[in-house]
Amino acid sequence: MIELAFSKGGGLLPAVVQDAATGRVLMVAYINQEAWEKTLETGEAHYWSRSRNELWHKGGTSGHVQKIREILVDCDNDTVLFRVEQVGGAACHTGYESCFYRRVDARGEATVTGRKVFDPRKVYGS
Amino acid sequence: MIELAFSKGGGLLPAVVQDAATGRVLMVAYINQEAWEKTLETGEAHYWSRSRNELWHKGGTSGHVQKIREILVDCDNDTVLFRVEQVGGAACHTGYESCFYRRVDARGEATVTGRKVFDPRKVYGS
Numbered sequence: 001m002i003e004l005a006f007s008k009g010g011g012l013l014p015a016v017v018q019d020a021a022t023g024r025v026l027m028v029a030y031i032n033q034e035a036w037e038k039t040l041e042t043g044e045a046h047y048w049s050r051s052r053n054e055l056w057h058k059g060g061t062s063g064h065v066q067k068i069r070e071i072l073v074d075c076d077n078d079t080v081l082f083r084v085e086q087v088g089g090a091a092c093h094t095g096y097e098s099c100f101y102r103r104v105d106a107r108g109e110a111t112v113t114g115r116k117v118f119d120p121r122k123v124y125g126s
Numbered sequence: 127m128i129e130l131a132f133s134k135g136g137g138l139l140p141a142v143v144q145d146a147a148t149g150r151v152l153m154v155a156y157i158n159q160e161a162w163e164k165t166l167e168t169g170e171a172h173y174w175s176r177s178r179n180e181l182w183h184k185g186g187t188s189g190h191v192q193k194i195r196e197i198l199v200d201c202d203n204d205t206v207l208f209r210v211e212q213v214g215g216a217a218c219h220t221g222y223e224s225c226f227y228r229r230v231d232a233r234g235e236a237t238v239t240g241r242k243v244f245d246p247r248k249v250y251g252s
Contacts, residue, residue: 074226
């Protein structure tokens with residue numbers, strides 16, 4: 001069993017999440033040892049929520065779970081890449097397909113370029 | 127000009143780096159305000175090296191610079207996505223195209239699946 005370098009990130013490491021079908025980068029979230037083991041065990045992405053300070057089964061509220069298609073690990077064992085099937089077609093709580101829905105130009109100005117898939121008020125309530 | 131949430135990461139935020147042509151995720155590195163501004167200004171990826179504790183112009187030693195094709199920012203302003211042209215065809219110091227050159231199976235066992243592009247001994251010296 002591979003040992004991830006959790007100590008390097010104070011117990012948390014980033015997980016990059018990519019849509020396995022389209023190749024789009026959907027989000028970055030954080031895992032601890034427990035989230036890592038739950039992900040391997042269940043085949044669905046689990047993270048550690050830094051804002052709620054708890055284990056987070058992505059999609060537990062919205063139904064938009066991430067089914068693991070492939071897991072890759074980087075050269076330093078301090079970042080993982082989850083290639084997933086994103087149920088519902090959107091990873092971002094804002095309703096966009098990807099959390100990376102804004103493009104930044106050379107002057108640092110941001111413009112929305114992403115695709116909105118759902119209305120968050122209808123999924124999470126108002 | 128967009129303000130990234132550098133304070134959230136103690137001054138550093140992760141940058142996911144994706145090959146703009148193939149969609150492959152190449153690496154994750156960290157930026158501070160200085161690296162962010164240098165990247166916008168020069169159109170080549172700059173990071174903050176956590177091991178050397180200094181500004182890092184990726185490719186400065188190997189010539190394998192990353193030409194910025196597009197920058198995206200996430201919903202929380204705490205992660206950026208650099209879509210790049212990877213000069214030399216490899217992002218990883220090990221000579222693999224991507225730092226994510228190992229696949230992890232459900233039991234947590236890692237297997238090399240990536241493609242080696244160069245011999246690091248020839249690029250960096252022995």
